[in-house]
Every structure is written in C-alpha cells, then in structure tokens.
Amino acid sequence: MSANTPAIVVHGLRMAYGSKLIQEEVSFEVAKGSVFIIMGGSGCGKSTLLKHLIGLMPPAAGQVLYGDHDYWLADEAARDAIRRRFGVLFQGAALFSTMTLAENVMLPMKLNGDRRQSAAEQRERAETLLELVGLSAAADLLPNEISGGMKKRAGLARALALEPEYLFLDEPSAGLDPISSRKLDELILDLRERTGAAVVVVTHELPSLFAIGDDGIFLDAVSKRPIARGAPKQLLESCDHPFVHAFLRREVPPEDVEDGRE
Amino acid sequence: MSHARRERILALAALGRGVLARLAVLREVSTLLGEVILAIGRLLRGKARFDRADAWAVVQASGAGALGVVSLVNLLVGAILAFVGAVQLLKFGAGQFVADLVSIATVREMAAVITAVVLSGRTGAAFAARIATMQGNEEVDALKTLGVSPVEFLVLPRVLALTLMTPLLYAYACAVGLLGGWAVSAGMLDLSSHLYWSRSADALAGTHFVLGAGKSLAFGFLVAFAGCFHGLRAGRNAAAVGEATTRAVVSGIVGVIVIDAVFALCAYALDV
Ligand SMILES: Nc1ncnc2c1ncn2[C@@H]1O[C@H](COP(=O)(O)OP(=O)(O)OP(=O)(O)O)[C@@H](O)[C@H]1O
C-alpha cells in the first residue's frame, strides 16, 4: 500500500432498508490525514452511510474498501482487524448507561487495547481523554446524570480511546455551544495533524464544516443520489446546484426544488 | 375472476404470508440459539468477552432480588392447594391426605411453574427492556463496532445466570410452598404438624425433585432466552421497548406452560 492510497474508498454504494432505497451510486475516497464531510438534509441517509462504513449494515450493492481490503468481502478476522482501527461517535453518543464516563472510555481499551496496560494506566488515559473534551469533573458520573452535549463529548473521548486510524463522527457538534463547538473543531484538526487519521464527519454546522472539511459529499433525499462532491469551501464558491447553494448559504431554496426536502 | 374466488385467493395469500412470517421468526430463534451455544463454547474455552460487573448484577437481580416475590406467590399457592384439597378430601374423611396433595403438586409442578411465571414477568421482562433500550440508544451498535458480539456480551451472562439461578429458586419455592400448605392444614384441619410433615416426607420421592429441578432449568433458559431474543429484535423507537417487553413476557409464559405439558407427557410415558 503506497503512501497516497486513499484510506477509505467507497464505490458504487447502494443503501437500502429492505426494499426502501435510501441512496445509490455513492462513490468517494477519503485520503489519509484528511477530514471528509458528509452533508445533506435531515433524513437523507447520512447516518445510514456511516453504518455502511463502520460495518454495521451490509450494502445492497457496491464496495467499501479499507486499504486493499473490501470490508464486506473480507473474512471475520480481517474485518476485526479493520474494526480495531475505528473510532466511532454515534449520533446519540451511545454511551453504555450502566457505566460511568471513565468506564465508558476505558471499555475499548479493556476489550481491544494493549493487554499489558494496567487498569490504573487505562484509568489515567481515560482521564486524559475526558480532560481533552472538557469533562474531567464528570469522570465518575453516569450517562443519565449529564447533558446531551456532555454525552456527545464523552462519546468522542471514547472514540479516541485507542488512537484510531479511522475516526467517524456523527454530528459531533450537535448540542454544543458555539465555544465548545469551536474547540471541538480544533481538536479534530489537531488529531488529524498528530495521528494522520482519516476523519469522516457528518455535520450540518456551517462554520464547522467550512473550518475543518478538506473534502466532502452532498447527499440528496429526493433523487436519492449524491448531488455534489468536493471541499465545502469550494462547493460554496462553485457548486450551482440550487439546493447545495442554498444549504451552504443557509438560505431558503427556490420553491421548485424545495418540496420533499426538509 | 369471480368475486368469491378472488376472496379465497386473497385469504390464501394472507395465510401464506402469515406462515412465512412465523417461519422467519423460527429461523431467527434458531440463529440466536446457535449463537448462544457457540458463545457458551467460547466461554468454556475462556474466550468469551463480557463485563463481569454486569454479569454479577444480573445474577443478583435474577436470584436474590427475586426472593421476595417468589416467596409470597409460592406461599400462597401452597396455601391455596391445601385449601382446595381440604374441602374435597374432608368430604371423604381423608383430611390427612392434604399433605400428599400439597407436597406432590408443589414439588412436581407448582413450585417450578409458578416460579418461572414470576421470573418471566420480572426478570425476562427486565432483560427485554434493557436490551431493547440499548438497541434504541445505539449501544448495541457501539458494542459491535468494538468487535464484541452482543450475544456474548449481553445474552450469554443473562441466559447463564437465570438458567443457573432458577433451580435454586425452585428449591426455595418448594420449601415455601410446603410451608403455605402446612399453615392451612394446621390452622383449618387441625392436622398435627408432625403428621403433615411426615406424610409429606413419605409422599415425596427423589424423582419428584429431579423432575421439578430439571424443568426449572429448562424454564430458566427459556425465560432468559425469550427476554433477550425480543430485546435484540426490538425496533429503535420508544414504543419498541414496551412491545419487546410484552412479547418477552407472553412468549415466556406460554413457553413455560408448553414445556411443562411436554414434561408431563414424557413423565407419564416413562411412568415416573
Ligand atoms: N432502521 C430503519 N429502517 C427503515 N428505515 C430507516 C431506518 N433507519 C433509518 N431509516 C430511514 O432512512 C432514512 C435515512 O436515515 P438516516 O438516519 O441515515 O438519516 P440522516 O441523514 O442521518 O438524518 P439526520 O440528519 O436527521 O440524522 C430516513 O428516511 C429514515 O426514515
């Protein structure tokens, strides 16, 4: 694998729940050490696309490649090896409700981490990560004792537990105040610099996607296909699709393309 | 095509769809059953991955935590058996046989069945609700992305804990049921305590206990399995948790009664 092979390649992906088509003809590449943004209106299938990337939902057609491996054709051992390099923040944070935040962050280390690491070392690392997301005071609280935005940040700390090579973030800044959101952007950029991880982010937040996005794709709920590809900043300047144009400027789209979209 | 004929074909198609849906459920059940068995194999080889603290909490909740309600219900059932028996047996002047009736009915049938029904409403429902909630919160997805099988992590500890705790609860339920019978016989029939306990001891044979304990082992597995199965199958909305719980309890109770009937037939055929 050469240095400039993309970290993730998605080719001709078709996603469906049973007979209900969500998106088709989705193709893109995510370069190493870049932030890739998945954009689109609510309900167009962004979280569903993430599920296909992280191995939770098999595609109806198409491929998802990590390096040289087609994830969905690989055997269980190869999939497991790929999965161990993932860090995932779910849209609802998906914290384990019976564990404290520190225990949540320690769980990936216990399950997939370095076996030689002692519990005290794991705890220390968990505290460092929680501090990174501004939650050091909440380490021993349970998920139902903290706010939605705090859950999101704790979920991010858990996603970072094993220094992932592939980081997937589903609306990381939803529920965060502008300052925390800004800090989060910096954290993501810093991580990309430091670890060279490929970061895939679903976000609606305009300032954030312009600030961090190196590349991206725009999914459309009506045609059930991607309607734009490229860095968000570039799309802002040059994309002439009326919906993308309106979306990135936070305008109401012209009447004729508005119906059916939220 | 005539109207009547069309109706008939539509009815047939609906029937077919119903059967196919049932068959699909059967397939899901056998898939989970297979996965549980594989997980037990991994556990025996020391390779299963689950959270010990969580497993221990399950053991406590499904064992010691159920003592109160198991006591109350079995005490009352023992008393009811004695009561019903006494009214009939006294007509023949055979009051002392109440002890035989209560002890055999309790040890052979009631303690196991009643305990399993209570556990289905209590523990089976709790398993379903817990797992369904985790499903809705994407916690199950999060486990999968960590490379952990939800069957190993969530189902295995629950099924094992309840399967092992139910026979213990059964033994306890027997004692409490006999006590309930004794209270009624001593209070209502003026049967001496000595006579009640000695008649009970004579009436009971080891096979009764073996049968009861064997059944409760099967019941414990069934109730836990039903709870976990419906929890894992749950949809992802808030209503799904309620639905999963209801299904778990209903299928748990029906399953217990069906298995009990099968055991009764086998016992009859084998003459034990
Ligand atoms: N389990 C499911 N079964 C059937 N349809 C589903 C399921 N989950 C999601 N969908 C449908 O798939 C579509 C895409 O859902 P998805 O969650 O991917 O949207 P999204 O783009 O992430 O939206 P949001 O921005 O609101 O998070 C929606 O129309 C939704 O109704």
Ligand SMILES: [Mg+2]
């Ligand atoms: Mg989403």
